[in-house]
Amino acid sequence: MGADAGSDVSFSATSTNSTRTKDIEITNLGNQELVISEVTVSGPEFSISSDLADSALSFNEEAVVTLSFTPESEGNYQGQLQVESNASNQATFTLELIGEGFADGAIIPISDARQVEFGTRVTVAGRVTVANEFGGPAHIQDNTAAIAVYWPELHSAAQFGDSVIVTEPVTEFNPVDGPDGDFLLQIAEHNGDDDITFEIIDTESNKVEPKLVTIEEMNSGIMKPS
Structure with missing residues (x-):
């Protein structure tokens, strides 16, 4: 996935002590040669499996950083990915990392x-x-x-x-x-x-009523209000 600087990278709910990954593409769109000096991740539940430090990308060349999220306990987590380079427009590129861990047996959406x-x-x-x-x-x-x-x-x-x-x-x-x-x-x-x-559950039955939509609305994801 590609992302703008400062935007959020959200991991879907992940069971504790398991791992979910996302690939982040880094593309040189402005320098004759983009030199990446450092890639760091904050937040103990987040990590990177691709070390691009001291690497160089020619114009239009791309590289991939693989982010991992491994929650040890139930809860919400935040971290940050930071890339330092000689980019002419933004020498420090950051992404905010968000994840949620759930324990075995916890009801999730x-x-x-x-x-x-x-x-x-x-x-x-x-x-x-x-x-x-x-x-x-x-x-x-x-x-x-x-x-x-x-x-x-x-x-x-x-x-x-x-x-x-x-x-x-x-x-x-x-x-x-x-x-x-x-x-x-x-x-x-x-x-x-x-x-x-x-x-x-011993509770009153509630029969869900279907909502009438057109095929166009269904394919577009746009539904009429109830």
């Missing part, structure tokens, strides 16, 4: 669960929008996003509108060979990890 690496165990809560009407998977949603849950015991026990809490790995239903992330994202057994639990 479904939108965050959809960003974790496959195999990461998550706990999410939401309303059932599909139970066993299609023979699985079930679908749940909160006020941030929705996700499929493939677990037959949940399909048969839950009803449309139930409030549930689910703990299990994030993976995908991939019926054919292809790159990860191209098929249905779901919470389900992953590489033998079938330690899956769920709880149906």
Whole structure:
């Protein structure tokens, strides 16, 4: 990714003692030769795996710095990436780093669960929008996003509108060979990890009503207000 100086680089919610990475591209757009003298990162949870110190980039040449975020405990974290160079427009280039760690068993927004690496165990809560009407998977949603849950015991026990809490790995239903992330994202057994639990909360059923949108609105991400 590219970023303007002073902007934020945000890491999605990351389980404790696991690592999430982002690649930052550094491109020489103004110097005949851009000499990078130092690259530093502050914040103990953030690190770089690409040391570009004392390197030089010709005009239009680019290099990549790999940032890592490894939270040791639950909470919000901040750090900073700083690049020192002979750039004619900005000798000191900084980016603000932001990350969030969550502990195993802590309920996180479904939108965050959809960003974790496959195999990461998550706990999410939401309303059932599909139970066993299609023979699985079930679908749940909160006020941030929705996700499929493939677990037959949940399909048969839950009803449309139930409030549930689910703990299990994030993976995908991939019926054919292809790159990860191209098929249905779901919470389900992953590489033998079938330690899956769920709880149906004893509360009043709330059946989520679908919102009518056009195909154009759906493709653009713009939805009509309720």
